Structures are given as C-alpha cells and as structure tokens.
Amino acid sequence: MKYYSGLDVSLKETFISIIDEKGKIIKEEVVASESDAIAKCLLGQDKEYEVIGIESGQLSISMCKELRNFGLPVICVDARHMAAALSARINKNDKNDARGIAQMMRAGLYKEVLVKSDESCKIKVALGSRRQLICNKQQIIGTIRGLLKVYGIKLGKGAKFEIFALRIQDAINNLDEISRSSIEALVCSLETIEESIRKLDKILSGQGEKDEDCxxxxxxxxxxxxxxxxxxxxxxxxxxxxxxxxxxxxxxxxxxxxxxxxxxxxxxxxxxxxxxxxxxxxxxxxxxxxxxxxxxxxxxxxxxxxxxxxxxxxxxxxxxxxxxxxxxxxxxxxxxxxx
Structure with a gap:
C-alpha cells in the first residue's frame, strides 16, 4: 500500500494529512511548525511514504532540508499552482488545504520547485541585506531633501556620499538648533548605513572572486x-x-x-x-x-x-x-x- 501526505505549514502550527493510494484518510494531526515534531508524527505512523508535499514559502526551504535528513521523501511544490487547484474547494481552512495537498500528491497533479542550496541561500541573504540597506539609504536621502525644502534649501542632484554629506552640513549651518540636530541625526544614520553597505560589498566581492561561474x-x-x-x-x-x-x-x-x-x-x-x-x-x-x-x-x-x-x-x-x-x-x- 502506498501512502501520501500533505503539510499545510503556518508560522506556529502545521496541519498534517496522511492518505493511502485510494484517497482514504489515514491520519490527521496538528503539530508545532518544527521539523522534529512533524517528523515524529509522520514516522510514528510506521508507513512507507511515496511522496510528502509542502507548499513553497518562507519556511519551506529549511523545512524540506530538515525533513529529508529524517529520511522522508519531501518535495516542495509551487504555491501558485497549488493555490489554483485548492481554490475549487468550497471551504478554505488548514485541514482542507492539507487534505488537498495530499490528494494532489496522490494524483501527481503538482509542479515541483527547486529547494535552493545552502550556497545560494547564503548569497541571497547577503544580497537581500544589501538591497534593504540601499532602499533605506534612498528613503533617508529623500526625507532630508524634503525637510530642507521647508527652508527653501535645494541640495541639487545626487553625488558621492561624502560630497553629499558635506553639502548637507553647509546647508544646515544657519538653521535653528532643533532643525539642525534633527537633520544631523538623519545624516548620522546615513553614515552607518553607508558603512554597512561597504562591508557587504566587500563580502560579496570577495565571494564573487572565489566563484569561477561569477x-x-x-x-x-x-x-x-x-x-x-x-x-x-x-x-x-x-x-x-x-x-x-x-x-x-x-x-x-x-x-x-x-x-x-x-x-x-x-x-x-x-x-x-x-x-x-x-x-x-x-x-x-x-x-x-x-x-x-x-x-x-x-x-x-x-x-x-x-x-x-x-x-x-x-x-x-x-x-x-x-x-x-x-x-x-x-x-x-x-x-x-x-x-
């Protein structure tokens, strides 16, 4: 007898549905969204699973890798593809989603997606951090420009950070103490962000120099x-x-x-x-x-x-x-x- 399982994972809890090759529900349970708890539930049934499905999401990469270490045949499926299939159900809840995923595994109506490697995840974290810092930098610069326009000060077009910081300092010398201190606080945060971006650029450049593909x-x-x-x-x-x-x-x-x-x-x-x-x-x-x-x-x-x-x-x-x-x-x- 072949067995299939669907996991509906949320931040705190995961609903597990286990069915056989005829679609009959064998076991359903709610456990904490931890790989140990999920593996304990699945392995505790003493079944040979054909495939176990989990939707792609923020927790899916680590969850798939950890469950595979327990010897479970877990695959990550496309969330958009699965959502379209599950939308045919009348009631939307965790139990029905887990049942639907299990049935899709049994029928083979799913689209598997790649679980990113550790190397890829490491680079994505560094690139994502750099991207967020650059967004924060642009937002703060825009805020400074907007606030100084209240006093009719126009900072002009963009320049290197050091030149831009000096331009701001010259522009706020004649302002009142409260306004000057407020702008200086924003410039100080910009300096910290700029230094963090330099560190990440150095890390990424060093990593890229070691990578022949890059x-x-x-x-x-x-x-x-x-x-x-x-x-x-x-x-x-x-x-x-x-x-x-x-x-x-x-x-x-x-x-x-x-x-x-x-x-x-x-x-x-x-x-x-x-x-x-x-x-x-x-x-x-x-x-x-x-x-x-x-x-x-x-x-x-x-x-x-x-x-x-x-x-x-x-x-x-x-x-x-x-x-x-x-x-x-x-x-x-x-x-x-x-x-």
Whole structure:
C-alpha cells in the first residue's frame, strides 16, 4: 500500500494529512511548525511514504532540508499552482488545504520547485541585506531633501556620499538648533548605513572572486559582480533547465498569452519568478544598449528593436536574451562571445 501526505505549514502550527493510494484518510494531526515534531508524527505512523508535499514559502526551504535528513521523501511544490487547484474547494481552512495537498500528491497533479542550496541561500541573504540597506539609504536621502525644502534649501542632484554629506552640513549651518540636530541625526544614520553597505560589498566581492561561474558571467557586457551573483543565486543549479530558452520564462521576462478559439492575445511580460534578478537583468540590458561602446550582434539587434518598438521594450527583450545567454555560459563554462 502506498501512502501520501500533505503539510499545510503556518508560522506556529502545521496541519498534517496522511492518505493511502485510494484517497482514504489515514491520519490527521496538528503539530508545532518544527521539523522534529512533524517528523515524529509522520514516522510514528510506521508507513512507507511515496511522496510528502509542502507548499513553497518562507519556511519551506529549511523545512524540506530538515525533513529529508529524517529520511522522508519531501518535495516542495509551487504555491501558485497549488493555490489554483485548492481554490475549487468550497471551504478554505488548514485541514482542507492539507487534505488537498495530499490528494494532489496522490494524483501527481503538482509542479515541483527547486529547494535552493545552502550556497545560494547564503548569497541571497547577503544580497537581500544589501538591497534593504540601499532602499533605506534612498528613503533617508529623500526625507532630508524634503525637510530642507521647508527652508527653501535645494541640495541639487545626487553625488558621492561624502560630497553629499558635506553639502548637507553647509546647508544646515544657519538653521535653528532643533532643525539642525534633527537633520544631523538623519545624516548620522546615513553614515552607518553607508558603512554597512561597504562591508557587504566587500563580502560579496570577495565571494564573487572565489566563484569561477561569477567571474565567467562578468565577461558579459553590462554585467558586474552583483548582477552575476544575483543571477547565479536565482538559477542555483543551471542543469535543472531542459533548455536555456526556458530561463527567460522562469525569470518572468516572457509575454503572457491568452488563447481561446480565434482569440490569441500576447500581453506584457509575466513578471513571475525572482524580482531582484529580473531588475538586475533589466539594468544590465540598459547599460549594454546605452553605455557600452562596443558593436556586436546583440546590441545591434536591441537598438534596431528600439527604433521599432521603443527603448523600454527593447531593454526587456535584451534582458531576456541576456538571461538565456548567461545560462548557456554557466552550462558550457564559456565566456561571452562578441560577434
């Protein structure tokens, strides 16, 4: 007899549903969202599980790895795909979700997603921390600019942080003590954030210099070390893609399609998949088309497309091609070829 299980994981509790190959419910239980408690419940039934499903989410990576260490055949399934299937149920609750996941495992109607490696998770944490610091820095700079406009002070266009800080200090010398102290507090926080960004940049640069794949990707025009590391962390295992052309769809750079009968409509890009990687590829494509001075086929194609469709659409199209090319570079271990 084959057995299947579905886990509906929340922050505090996990609902476990175990069924047999005929769909009959064998066991249902609520346990704490800890791998030890979940493994104890599953292994305590003394069953040979065919597959155990868990939806992709914030806890799914660590949960899958830890449960696999207990010898359980756990897989991570696409939350969007599973949500669409579970939406057919009348009542939405943890019990029904766990039952639905178990039934989907039994029927084989699921889409498995990759559980990211420890190396990829490590890089994603560093990149995510850097991204948040940069966002905070931009917000504080915008706040300072807005507050000083109350006194008619215009700081002008952006500059290096050291020059910008001196410009602020000169601008607030004649202000009252309360206003000056308030702006200085914001500048102090900016200095701390700037120092933290430098530390993370040093860590990421050191890590990238040790990684042959990242150094390989930086031979691509417009691609620096941060873009290369973001792309590699998103792809993780390049061999999991059957063809390089599917990478564009994975990152969300391919058009949506709606086809029914005589209707066949292609819309804007899907914007599915890793947001940060898509943004980085867009910036790299923009640098390739606007800043890079070399002449090669990809740039010529992008500029020709820009004249017909506009620069924004051309940048998106070049970003998709970059994703395909960079994936093939990782698979073949070859540098970018200027043609």
């Amino acid at each position: 150094k390989l990707l930086t031979t691509t025009p417009g691609v620096g070390m941060i873009v290369a590391m973001t792309f590699k962390a998103a792809i993780d295992n390049p061999y999991r893609f059957e063809t390089s052309y599917t990478v564009g769809a994975y990152i969300g750079l391919t058009p949506r399609q709606y086809a029914s009968g005589e209707v066949n409509h292609h819309g804007s890009i899907s914007k599915m998949g890793p947001v940060e990687c898509r943004s980085m590829l867009y910036e790299a494509a923009q640098v390739l088309l606007v800043v890079n001075k070399k002449k090669f086929k990809l740039k010529s194609w992008g500029l020709k497309l820009a004249k017909k469709k506009g620069m924004k659409k051309a940048i998106v199209a070049v970003a998709r091609k970059l994703a395909v090319i960079m994936h093939r570079m990782l698979v073949d271990k070859t540098e970018f070829c200027y043609q």
